[in-house]
Amino acid sequence: MNRAQRRATHRRMSTPTPNPTTWAAVIAACHPMDESLGDDILTKLHSAFDDLRKGSTDDDPFDRLAAAINVGIVRAEQIDELCVGPMLSARDALIRCDEIRGKHGRYGFDGLGLQAMAAGLEVYEEMVRKSTPQQMREAMTVSIARMHQQEAAARARPTPSPVPQSPNA
Numbered sequence: 687m688n689r690a691q692r693r694a695t696h697r698r699m700s701t702p703t704p705n706p707t708t709w710a711a712v713i714a715a716c717h718p719m720d721e722s723l724g725d726d727i728l729t730k731l732h733s734a735f736d737d738l739r740k741g742s743t744d745d746d747p748f749d750r751l752a753a754a755i756n757v758g759i760v761r762a763e764q765i766d767e768l769c770v771g772p773m774l775s776a777r778d779a780l781i782r783c784d785e786i787r788g789k790h791g792r793y794g795f796d797g798l799g800l801q802a803m804a805a806g807l808e809v810y811e812e813m814v815r816k817s818t819p820q821q822m823r824e825a826m827t828v829s830i831a832r833m834h835q836q837e838a839a840a841r842a843r844p845t846p847s848p849v850p851q852s853p854n855a
Contacts, residue, residue, distance in 0.1 A: 717818060724814045727754075731810070735803055738783060741792040748793055751803075752780055756833070758810040761817060761825040769809055776806025 731754050734747035742748075755776050762769035779799035786794040795803060814822065 719814055719817060719819055719822070721815075727814055728807075728811050731807060735807060738793040739795060739800065741794055743787075743792050748780070748784065748787075753829075754810060755780060755806060756829040757822065757825045758806065758813060760828045760832070761813050761822065762809065764821070764825065765813070769813070772802070772805045772809045775802035776810075779803045779806070 731751060734750045737744065737747040738751065755773060759770065759773045759777060762773045779795060779802040782799050783793050783795050786792070786796075817825075
């Protein structure tokens, strides 16, 4: 066996064989979200919103809503500028909700926050119903990447050192 034959054999053995059912997964990802899956997602989100509205101390509903709103912001940017506004307002409402928890020990919304979250969830519901699973997965991937970028930027910022007191003070 000469060198060319050995190399050709090695190349044939090292190249992965394509999965013959890959096309089915690609086509399935292009279909709209299954209605029952969308209902399940939205039921959990509305339940989380209701828990926070009632003054929950549990972090899970907050985390669930925050993740959905962040994915919704990315997906809204992909769809149209008109969708971005309600999603950003919902994000700001969640930030204020977290501040309320910091002050009072329970989550809660102000009046504007209640309206903004309701509108944001309405827009998110339309996105879930009209988007494909692949589009939502891509938005989630971008959202996670942005979160990692923000964490890296926060770590890179130096912590402010205390201002030295003058001896005359």
